[in-house]
Amino acid sequence: MKNVMSYKDYSARVEYDDEDGIFAGRIAGIEDVVGFHAESVTELKAAFQEAVDDYLEICAQTGKAPQKPYSGRVMFRVSPEVHRKAALAAELAGVSLNQWAEDVLRKAAS
Structure with a gap:
C-alpha cells in the first residue's frame, strides 16, 4: 500500500488512525505544519488538495513565499x-x- 499523495508539487504521507477511524496526513518537506484528515480515500484526496490550495492562498494573502519541498541541492560528506x-x-x-x-x-x- 502506497501511503503518499501528490498535488501541485507537494507530497504528503498518509496514515490510518484506527482509533478515530480516519485517514490523516501532513504536507511533507516543508517547515510549515499543514495537516488534513478525512474518513474515506475520496474525501482524503479532496482534503489534501484543499489543504495545499489553502496554504498557497494564505501565503499569497500574507505576502509570504510558500515553501517548496526541496531546492534540488544536496550536500553531504562521504569517506x-x-x-x-x-x-x-x-x-x-x-x-x-x-x-x-x-x-x-x-x-x-x-
Missing part, C-alpha cells in the same frame, strides 16, 4: 574511499559525478 569509488563509477558510466549520484539516488528512492 574519501566512497568518493573515489563513486567518481570512478561515474567516469566509467560516461557521466558527471553529479549525474551519476542523481541516477543512483533516484533509483534508491523509488
